[in-house]
Amino acid sequence: MLFHLAIRDIALIEHLEIDFAPGLNVLTGETGAGKSIIIDAVNLAIGGRAERELIRNGQTKASVDAAFEVDERHIADLMKASGIELEDSTVILSRQIAMNGRNLCRINGQMVPLSLLRAVGERLLDIHGQHEHQYLMDAGRHIGFLDAQGDDAFRAQLAKVAELYASWRAAVQKLKKLRENQAERARRLDILSFQISEIEEAALSSGEEEELSRQRLLLQNSERISSALNEAYHFIYASSDMPALTAVQEAMDAFDTIAAMDDAFEAMKTRISEVYYQLEDISLELRPMRESMELDPQELDGVEERLELIRKLERKYGRNIDEVLAFLADAREQYEGLIHLDEDLETLGAECDRREKELYAASLALSKAREKLARRLEKAVLKQLQELDMGKSRFEVRDRRPGGPEEASNAYTASGFDEIEFYISTNPGEPLKPIAKVASGGELSRLMLAIKTVAAEVDEVETLIFDEVDTGISGTTGQKVALKMSEIAAYRQVISVTHLPQIAAMADEHLSVQKTSDDVKSSVCVASLDEDGKIREVARLAGGLLNEAGLRHGRELILNAKALKAQKT
Known part of the structure; x- marks a missing residue:
């Protein structure tokens, strides 16, 4: 309280x-x-x-x-x-x-x-x-007043009908969507087939665009890169005056004569040796790198064409290659679904029929339970009305129930198919x-x-x-x-x-x-x-x-x- x-x-x-x-x-x-x-x-x-x-x-x-x-x-x-x-x-x-x-x-x-x-x-x-008594003027609310009188068993029946109704409605909506798809299936199949072919022919791979962009940058600047690499190689290994590698070698030889005299000299010799070997490794790597940077105009054209193809697909199907590939996967799934649409329609149609039969049986059982509930409510309300100075009144709960499964198809709600209304004299x-x-x-x-x-x-x-x-x-x-x-x-x-x-x-x-x-x-x-x-x-x-x-x-x-x-x- x-x-x-x-x-x-x-x-x-x-x-x-x-x-x-x-x-x-x-x-x-x-x-x-x-x-x-x-x-x-x-x-x-x-x-x-x-x-x-x-x-x-x-x-x-x-x-x-x-x-x-x-x-x-x-x-x-x-x-x-x-x-x-x-x-x-x-x-x-x-x-x-x-x-x-x-x-x-x-x-x-x-x-x-x-x-x-x-x-x-x-x-x-x-x-x-x-003003709540005005709710009684709305016949649509009467079923709620009646159902409120039910016990736990009745509420369990009500919940079962609501669950079956939701399941049946979901299947009906899915079947409706499939039938709509069937009407435009040929057009959709053509579109999907074109989209799938266009993307598949491109043979895209994740990360490809980034790699192509990197290659294009290198190819567009190949002359600058080649010049820089040649200069570096020249100064380290092939200078006519004295290459850096030779100069470091002579410095290392100079320290070799005094290294035994002091630990500091020995340490310096070691550090110079490390620099020498690093330069030697660099010179060995620079040589093939110089050769690989020779400009090939056709290769740059190929990269540009590939990037343009990728961007064309991205404009149509996604912001990047991953989204384009995701679109491809979805298109394939839709295509397969449309190919097997007739089979799905038959299967889902049978599923809808099965669920509707279950819903009808549960709704009919609920309706019979409501009938007992209605008779009990009538007696109880009349008793109360008698005590409220309306003893000559008559009160009746009426149910407009479908005549069979076919009529029920258009009458189902989450509460079954009953249409309850209170009558009084x-x-x-x-x-x-x-x-x-x-x-x-x-x-x-x-x-x-x-x-x-x-x-x-x-x-x-x-x-x-x-x-x-x-x-x-x-x-x-x-x-x-x-x-x-x-x-x-x-x-x-x-x-x-x-x-x-x-x-x-x-x-x-x-x-x-x-x-x-x-x-x-x-x-x-x-x-x-x-x-x-x-x-x-x-x-x-x-x-x-x-x-x-x-x-x-x-x-x-x-x-x-x-x-x-x-x-x-």
Whole structure:
């Protein structure tokens, strides 16, 4: 359950901390007092949409922390996958939003992605807004309401259908692409054949372009290189005056006469000897190097032509030889695929048929399970409607199911092929009609509450928030709605934002939301009411003056609520 909420700089709230209790928590206050802001903050904490408009005027960021006491089994898989440890069965969901768009999410102080915050939040708390009953007007959502009543076995069937549907759709898309390829196969084969031949005939090799560029540089500068090599060879080995090799030889001979006299002379002789032998090696290498640098214009032309061919292929197929070769490999693969396209079409067509048969069988089994679920939901909802002053209503879950495999082909979704829609008749003698064509606002609110009450009996979410879902309800009907919320609160924590005195009278914890203003700013505060405060607030909601008669009426509503709760227990 949600036991603590801390809000900072959200809308009118500068800093607010609220403690919630087990059972039925009721928030009341004048219109505009800030009740909806508190619900917005809770929604933000569980991963709801973040809008900059929520940030308090004049501030750059806002934050909310929601602390839950949890049954670890409900979120163990998510916590384990993210490496977050639970302490004393407590989970704290934190969210910070900023004007610069930065969005920080934490669970128990650890940074997490928004998707994880939302996944955990969905398992801990469910918000039913004052406009959510409008979802009942959308028949496309009805299958979700029905499926929510299923047990683990049903959810396993649902997951199996979703998996088979994804597999079948992937095969169908692949088959569609192959058929599109078949239509232009001849053209593609011609293009690929030309591209493959053009690249293969070039016989490219990785690193070839760099080597050719090096050769071209040498050939283009062969005269300069030849001249430099000849000069070097001349000065080292063939100078008419005295080649460097001869001069070093004479220096070595000079030191040979004195080397024995001192270690320094011996060391110098050794160093001169090393220079001599290095020069000798250089002179031996220079000779063939000179001969190899004789200019061959045809060789340079050949290198230029080869480089131009490579650049032509690179302009068409890649930025370098490696990319051109990668293009060649891909073209060969496509070519082979098109050559064997007919075989692949036959094989994949058979695979699609097989997967669709599996999908149909699983969807049919799911549909039959839904049929049982629908009959159970009908009975449960009718029971709840009877307790919500709609006892003469009729409620039916209808399923437009395909007549066979052929019809099902165009009806599959990840949820199977069923098309579920809720029908209702709220008055005796009136035929059943789709909800959107029959129910009034108050009736929709009660129907949604009935469905949520049934869902709460199987749902693992421990906290339900009802945000002014009593719109359009009053009188004895309001009393029955209040009792229904109290019944849910017997096994789930319920937080209700309400204007109905009957619901407020049922509260186990009554929180009063008030807005204070001065010439500079407005702020929101929340106070937990004692018994006298509850009486005064219920009397205010009942429309009575806070005089003796009005307070007596408030006290009677609370006493009556206690008596009704006692009867239920």
